[in-house]
Amino acid sequence: MRDFEELVAEGAAADVGGWGFGWLDGRATEERPPWGYARLLADRLRTARVALDIDTGGGEIIGGMPVLPPRMVVTEGWPPNAERARERLPAAEVVEVAPGAPLPFGDGEFDLVSSRHPVTPDFPEIARVLAPGGTYFGQHVGPGSAFELIEWFLGPVPRHGRDPEREAAAARDAGLDVVRLETARCRMEFSDVGAVVWILRRCVWWVPDFSVERYHDELRRMDAHIRENGSFVAHSTRTLLEARRMGIDGGH
Numbered sequence: 001m002r003d004f005e006e007l008v009a010e011g012a013a014a015d016v017g018g019w020g021f022g023w024l025d026g027r028a029t030e031e032r033p034p035w036g037y038a039r040l041l042a043d044r045l046r047t048a049r050v051a052l053d054i055d056t057g058g059g060e061i062i063g064g065m066p067v068l069p070p071r072m073v074v075t076e077g078w079p080p081n082a083e084r085a086r087e088r089l090p091a092a093e094v095v096e097v098a099p100g101a102p103l104p105f106g107d108g109e110f111d112l113v114s115s116r117h118p119v120t121p122d123f124p125e126i127a128r129v130l131a132p133g134g135t136y137f138g139q140h141v142g143p144g145s146a147f148e149l150i151e152w153f154l155g156p157v158p159r160h161g162r163d164p165e166r167e168a169a170a171a172r173d174a175g176l177d178v179v180r181l182e183t184a185r186c187r188m189e190f191s192d193v194g195a196v197v198w199i200l201r202r203c204v205w206w207v208p209d210f211s212v213e214r215y216h217d218e219l220r221r222m223d224a225h226i227r228e229n230g231s232f233v234a235h236s237t238r239t240l241l242e243a244r245r246m247g248i249d250g251g252h
Helices: 004-013 037-047 079-088 123-129 147-154 164-173 193-202 216-229
Strands: 028-030 050-053 071-076 093-096 110-116 130-141 176-190 232-245
Touching (some): 004 193, 037 130, 071 079, 123 130, 123 164, 147 216, 147 232, 164 176, 164 232, 176 193, 193 216, 216 232
Parallel strands (some): 071 093
Antiparallel strands (some): 028 176, 130 232
């Protein structure tokens, strides 16, 4: 393994734009949830007429779909990611929407709304833009994701986070019928300290004040841990949530 300073410098200099994690290939792994979100989303997009993907990042997930509906719209709140999405998704409409802002679409405009790892799912807005009988299909970050890694740098922190049951209740309160709710705990493994630097720069909410200089000592300890044990292990949690907007007569 290369020396500490070289690995850290490499992780600090690498591009962290978009939602792709290809830079970590060969340096880190994350177990995937058992349901196969991309495959399930592809099945739903094949039959959709008008679809919306929220918080699309650089369009990585939608760009990998084999078939898109006649009208495909995606939203993204970070301008550099939105530009990547425009390049990756020439057949889609890319709309920049600031986090927390209302969706700039009409009532009942979409028969499918999807999101992989939305920043904060706004179920009243999702329900508003869904047509009667339309579906919301999302994979969310669950509670306690990556806390082993977070606490290495910050020490013990309250293990709060997104609660699947609270999210399902929020969807129901917005008038949606939750038809599927599953959770999974997935193993994450980091093989060098450069991968840790990169992921902390990418997922800035994990250690909000992270910099190599500020956390140099913790990174040194992390490097020693990986060299002694072969890797650093943490766990992510994921939630699969599918909900439908009831029809005008109250049915599905």
